[in-house]
Amino acid sequence: MMRVRGWRKTVYHTALWLVALIFFAPIAWIILGAFKTRSGILATPPLLIFTPTLDNFIDLFSRRNIPGYFLNSFVMSLSAMVIAIVVSFMAAYAFSRFKPRITNFLMFMLLSIRMVPAVAVVVPVYLMYAAIGWKNSYIGLILFYAMFSIPFSVWILKGFLDGVSQRYDETALVNGGTRWHVLFRVVLPQVAPGLVAAFIFNLIFVWNEFLFNLILGGRDTTMIPVAFSTDLYSDGGLNWTFIAAMATAYMIPPIILVYVFQKYLLVGMTFGTVRGEV
């Protein structure tokens, strides 16, 4: 571990900040762009100092479809997550405490779903949805997203549940609690951090998801990433002020979530297989 003192410490911290700023620069650039006028964003040389305007955001949210797309993103990611977390918590508890014979097999299959290229997963589901008429339906997409979030949540929650002593369960049972009481009132609070981590990172995943929405969704169920690939063009070219404003509005929530829940970042980005903090 590096031990530095005095002015060298200042240099070291400045260097760290510089690295962070370099990685953030493209995002900062687009956020700046969102507050520029149309001629400002296209100016050469690039403008660093300008009078900020909110027109792009006003234009963005006054377009007929856009507020609905944002709402779709909210509704679908939140409802898929609630379903996924409840289902996963119950499954993870069963895997952790009762260790049924299918545990290893199921845990393996669940993980491999996340490893498969999304487009390979979506081919058969597309055919199935086309057959039962679930294409472009909320229920179809929400359940699909829930399914896709379950593997990750089961993995992460099983890790946390394995860390909770069985004594808690036993004590509560001896004292006359039902198994359901133990599950939701005794064990659940113990793994709150795991629930939060699973919730946040699945939420971000669905929020950012593109391909499933493109293929299984339709006009009513479009979320913003798909809108990016279809609504960008206006006046024959790419509409840059619109792109900048939409990207900014869409990126801000995940970035805030990561700021607030930074200590779960590691567990969240590794399917819950690497534990710890940074």
Added chain:
Amino acid sequence: MQAESTERIAYAAPRTRGLMRGRAFLVRLLNDIRVFPALLLIPVLIFFILWNVIPTLWMIGLSFYKYSLMSPNERFLGLRNYNDILNDVQVWASLGRTFVWVFAGVSIQTALGFLLGLLFWGSRDMPGRRIALTMLFAPMIITPIAAGAFFQLIYEPTFGVVNWVVRQFGGNVNLLGDTNLAFGAVLFVDIWMWTPFMILITLAALGSVPKAELEAAEVDRLPWLQRFRHIILPNAKFILMLGILLRTIDSFKTLDLIYLMTRGGPGNTTDLIALLLRRQAFEALEFGWASALALILLLTAIAFTSIYLYILNLSSKRQEA
């Protein structure tokens, strides 16, 4: 009125008692050691069977057929689709590009991420650390689609920043329109997005090195290179390998970013396997062929997963020891 209500109670009582018995039975049943785990697993099994087992079986079946949404009649082909795929020049070219993409991307991300991770190792008391780390990790949190969209602006030949800088030196580049440059330009965005992930992994890996060993090395005044080889690397190895493997798998799956930035073009220069599969399935609507390719990718992914779990097991055994 009084009589009526007494009567009602008199009628109600036995029914309530029956209900209570029913409820007690239900509580006992739900609480039963054999029933309870099964109930916990039913929802996940329903999801698993409906969204994985059935579609996968369907896909396996389809892969033996010529099944196209364009022409309604399907025809049994046996293994012809697989044979076609294995003899398809485009598939091999795509796989080759995907291999280069994964190899170049992951190795640069790993090298850069590891070095920067080492740099950030002693950052516990840096001022504004939380904000700095949020900024550092932001690229991997935003949707690849937004990243693709604004890098298009940054790469734009007429008013993009990159070409503005290049023009100051008398050059002129159209990064996404040039067959020689597009692959590198898109790969750069991928590296920008995922190097922070390897920094994160490196920090976790370095965090798993026992403090006592590091302090012992400090006392013994072990040279840095030796410390690195004998203390840091053996301890950090497993988490690093997990990170690299996760990145390899994710990189193999890349679609969003390229789809938005170039759609596989110009020419075929950025056409990775996932894009090819999407085109064959959802533009050419050749579902039989696409199912066969999807199945091949599925098996590849399962192989990757097995390696991943193998390393994961090794590392947890190590931690217990």
